[in-house]
Amino acid sequence: MKIKLLIKKIKYKVIKFLYEYFKKIYIRNINIADNKILQYAHNELIIAGYNKNCTYYIDIIEIISIINEHVKRNSSISYELFVINKLYDKTPITPLSLKEDEFEQSIVSKILYINKRYNKIYKYLNKICVTNAYSISPQYILSTKTKKLLPFSTDLSY
Known part of the structure; x- marks a missing residue:
């Protein structure tokens, strides 16, 4: 059992080394002088x-060169980066329908x-809630008699 684990670790390290090695070779073969965006990024x-x-x-130059290969010339990639950021944040890129088929029962309840x-x-309980919505809690109240702000504390938030 220990030998199999040791072999797995060795394979992982060899694959990681080869990946890093070939990545550096790939970056060396990218001609930065021919591409204005890569020149700018390099500088x-x-x-x-x-x-x-x-x-x-190395990572930044590789990403820019890959994107540059796939994006049409003279076009902005701002929308593509916007979509990529949303996907990495696990945020939907189209509006939610909030229909029944879009929900699944929780394991907990x-x-x-x-x-x-x-x-x-x-x-x-048939109410839609959002966990990352903001909450407002009053900290001061205005006294109508004295026209002064008085500290106010409550456990209620809205």
């Missing part, structure tokens, strides 16, 4: 203090239903 990363062997530098596409929205 900015160097000014920021990242050298060509830094993992952060039989009366709690969680939205399949956005788990911060749920149904509890």
Whole structure:
């Protein structure tokens, strides 16, 4: 059993090493001089203090070169990056329908239903709730008699 685990660890380290090695070769083969966006990124990363062997530098240049291969010339990628950011945040990119088929029953409770596409929205006792919504709690009240603000504390929030 220990030998199999050791072999797995060795395989993982070899694969990781090969991946990093080929990634550096791929980055070296990217011709930064032919691409204005890559030139700009290179200059900015160097000014920021990242050298060509830094993992952060390599990752950024690789991402930009891959995106540059797939995006049409003279077009902005702002919408694509917007969608990518939403997907990484696990936020839906189209409006929710909030229909019954969009909810699934929670493992914890039989009366709690969680939205399949956005788990911060749920149904509890046939009311739709959002977990990341804001709450407001009054801190001061204005006295009508004295016209002064008085500290106010309550456990209620709205």
